Structures are given as C-alpha cells and as structure tokens.
Amino acid sequence: MKPPAEAWSKGSDFRKCIVGDTDLAPTMHSMCSSSETSAEAKSAAACSNHKEAEKRRRQRINSHLDTLRTLLPPCNSKTDKASLLAKVVEQVKELKQQSSHIMQLESSFPSDTDDVIVATDFFFNNNHQSLVIKASFCCDDRSDLIAELIQTLKSLRLSPLKAEMVTFGGRTRNVMILAPDKIDEKNEVVEFLREELRLLVHRSSCHFGDRFKRQRRIIK
Numbered sequence: 001m002k003p004p005a006e007a008w009s010k011g012s013d014f015r016k017c018i019v020g021d022t023d024l025a026p027t028m029h030s031m032c033s034s035s036e037t038s039a040e041a042k043s044a045a046a047c048s049n050h051k052e053a054e055k056r057r058r059q060r061i062n063s064h065l066d067t068l069r070t071l072l073p074p075c076n077s078k079t080d081k082a083s084l085l086a087k088v089v090e091q092v093k094e095l096k097q098q099s100s101h102i103m104q105l106e107s108s109f110p111s112d113t114d115d116v117i118v119a120t121d122f123f124f125n126n127n128h129q130s131l132v133i134k135a136s137f138c139c140d141d142r143s144d145l146i147a148e149l150i151q152t153l154k155s156l157r158l159s160p161l162k163a164e165m166v167t168f169g170g171r172t173r174n175v176m177i178l179a180p181d182k183i184d185e186k187n188e189v190v191e192f193l194r195e196e197l198r199l200l201v202h203r204s205s206c207h208f209g210d211r212f213k214r215q216r217r218i219i220k
Helices: 013-019 025-071 081-105 145-155 188-208
Strands: 115-125 128-140 158-168 171-180
Touching (some): 128 188, 145 171
Antiparallel strands (some): 128 171
C-alpha cells in the first residue's frame, strides 16, 4: 500500500523525516561540532592534568634523591640515580650489620669466649659528619691489660668518649665508644684497632694458658 500523495507533498513532516530537512542541517552540524570541541577540550584537560601529576611525581622523587645524597658519606652530587641507589643499598646493609654488632655490645658481662667487636657509626649535625667507633673485647683479666689498652688507643689517636669494664671470675669485658681525630674514609684506623685488640686478647689468653682448662677462640 502506497502512502497517500499528500504525505509526499513538499514541506510535509513525513517528507522531512524521510528525506531530511535542509533547514535543520546547519543546526545538526553545529551540534556535532560543539560536541567534538567539548570532547577535545576534555581530552586536552585530562592530558594537561596527567602531565602536571607526572611533573609533581618527578619532583618528589628528585627531592628524595637529593635528601639521600645528604645522608650518605660525602659523594659526588652528580651521581646518577642508579649509582646513588646502589650506594644506599650498600649503606643500609652496613648499618644492619653494625646494628647486629651493637646489640652484642649491649651484653657487657664477660663471657667464656674471647671476642673482639668493632663497629662504626656516623652522626650528622648541621651538615657536619662525625664518626664514632664502638668497640668491645672479652678476654682473661690481667694486671697490665688496661695499660696496654691505653697505649693502643694513644698510638691510634683515638679519644675515649665512654668506657665500661666488667671483671668477674678472672674474665673481663671492656666496652668503649671512641672518637678518631679525623674521618678515615678507608676505615684504616678501624682495621688497625680491630687487629690491635685481637693481639691484646691473644696475649691475655697466652698469658694465662690453660688456667681454666677451656679452649678460647677469637670471634671476628
């Protein structure tokens, strides 16, 4: 069945729906353009927000990296990020090891085993770095032990900041906090002190021989 002829007359609503009204075309085009412009504006705003967030994230990372540089021992400020993080990992491992040693220093009562423990620690105050050495040794007690220890510290130019000594049952443990005259980046004074204390402990054991009939061993 064909639609009535009146339905196809020029200007009829039916014709406008099927064929399209040329008067509506500019309006439709304007609506489409406005929609596209709005979408582009939203996309540009989202892109701008993303760039700003990424910029702030990079600034925070760089700020934290700069802080790490100030906390580490003196190093080149131009060190790349990978090298800097590697140094941080190394420093954290060393601090954990020192923490373990310091925990052992807390037990100042003399044990049955000869031991020597030497650890270093850094303090920062107003961008000034200070080094202290924490040392402990346990061995048989003897009358000239303290005199030898004082001579050792003088030869290494170490100043005692704190010292504790506990003597019991012919055994003694000495715990000291020492300050060197200057920071030794190669830790040579630390190695010298560790070796001197080992020799001191060894002489104490040899001096008494088998007095207690117990075998001694040096714990590194």
